[in-house]
Amino acid sequence: MLSNSDLIELTEFRRALHRRPELSGAEGETAHTIAAALRALSATRVLTGIGGHGVAAVFDSGAPGPTVLFRAELDALPIAETSGAAWASAIPGNGHLCGHDGHMAMLLGLGRLISRRPPKTGRIVLLFQPAEEIGSGARAVINDPAFTAIAPDYAFAIHNLPGLPLVHVGLRAGLMNCASVGLAIQLTGKTAHAATPETGISPGPALARLIAALPDLGPGGALDDSFRLLTVTHAQLGEATFGVAPGAAMLHVTLRSAQDATLADLEARTRAMAAQEAAHDGLMLRIKTCEPFAATINDAQAVMLARAALDRLQVPHSEDGVPMHASEDFGLFGHGAKSAMLCLGAGQSHPALHNPDYDFPDDLIAIGPKIFAQIARDILG
Template structure:
């Protein structure tokens, strides 16, 4: 078990991470800090630079067995932190306002438990993943050739969830987090004098049509297999001028579905709609995909294992508020492993994720570590 001294050290480590947040793709110093903390635990193997700045530590049992991966995220958010804390972010414009500093610390706490009381068989992989916030990190990690050497049979992750009672876990089999994709649509025509707009090609009419038409492709509704939602999040048409008829426009649309196949269909339909609108008025159209998240779906066997572990620990759980419309790129790990995402309550009145005054509650560190440790030992045993 974790000692009081462990908890003091781990809390200090978490708060130090909080002071120095690095956004997606820029987690160099965060990865170095994690590497140093892992080296002190003497795992059998440490793999660095996975899918960017990803780090994995491998603890092996004496007998053959399955590989169980536990994931945390390295990256912070491009949001200015506004809080009265001694450990507030020292970097202007970025902050650990989603709790990834706490998730990393839970994994390091698990590493201490495994190092002191080794598993009997198989392997435990502590995976510190880069670039979760923009949806690119998990895909980059699993596509990295080095990942094939530590590819898991089972994968688990915990995300803290403000609004859920402190220490209660949200868990269910099936969909946990929706797939989502940020689609940038760029329309290009020709500027003209505002007095003679007919001499140019304005995208304004196409934009007006697409605002409504794209939204009609996905209107939300119940979170079942048919769920589709298109949200227009940003529009820019030309420049702020009264003398120029615009020649270009940009539309940002966030597409959201309950599964990856539906996402592929919705993305194709959105592009066809935009291309048709552009062609009708003689515009060129280009597309760019951002923030591309796969659906996160809990395997029934993995969910049962997690429930059994929490029952043994006496941890309250339920499925209130699940599944969620919000996205998480952990789902990629579940494509070739039995995976489960758990939502660990941060408190009903805790500041919401991505809020400028959010801070991870340190008392969750031993709770998350205990859940992970029990899952690992239920699968792999103790030496």
């Protein structure tokens, strides 16, 4: 069990991380801080530079048994914070507004518990993942040769969730977070003087048709296996001027579905429609893929283990609040391990994730490590 001094130190550590948020792919200072804290826990090994700035601590019992991985995230968001907290971000325009600072503190709390009561069998891996917010971190970590040595049999993660009662856990087998991808659709024609627009090739009509028609490919609806949603998030036509007819346009869309295969089909249909409209008007087309997230699908056995741990700790849990339309860069860990994502309630009236006034509830720092430690003990002894 974490002591009061542990919780005071972990809270201060969390707030120090909160003051120095680093964006996806640029988490060098955060990674260095985490690695130093892990080395102080006498882990068997501390690995750095995994998939970019990823850090992992291995606690090896030396006895045969499964490898159980617990994950937190390193990165922050390019959103200015307005929480007004004394520990608010000191980096203009950046903020830990998804709670990754709290997730890191919880995982370090788990490290303290493990260092005092090592596993009897197998290994425990604490992974601090980079670039979660842009959907590239998990793939980079898994594709890193260093990950082979710590590849888990089980993988677990906790994400705080405003809207759920404080400390209440949302959990289910099957879909937890949707797959998603962003497409940046660039249409290029030819500019002209505004007095003679017929001498150019405007992408305006094609842009208008795509804005109107693309959402029909993903109308949303019930979050079941057939769910697919296409959201237009940004559009730009030409320059902000009165003298030039436009020659370029940009359209950003986010595609979302309950299954990776459904997302692939939705993306293929979106690309085909964009190609058709561009060809109709004689436009050049370029499409860039951004922020790809696999669906997070909870394994039934991993969920059973998590529920048993929650019951032992008398932590309330249900399927409230899940599955979520939002994506999470944890799903790929489930392709090679039995995995489960748990959503830990941050309070029913707490500011939403990614809101400028959001701040991680420090009260969760005590419960997260206990949940993880109980799961680890139940699997490894």
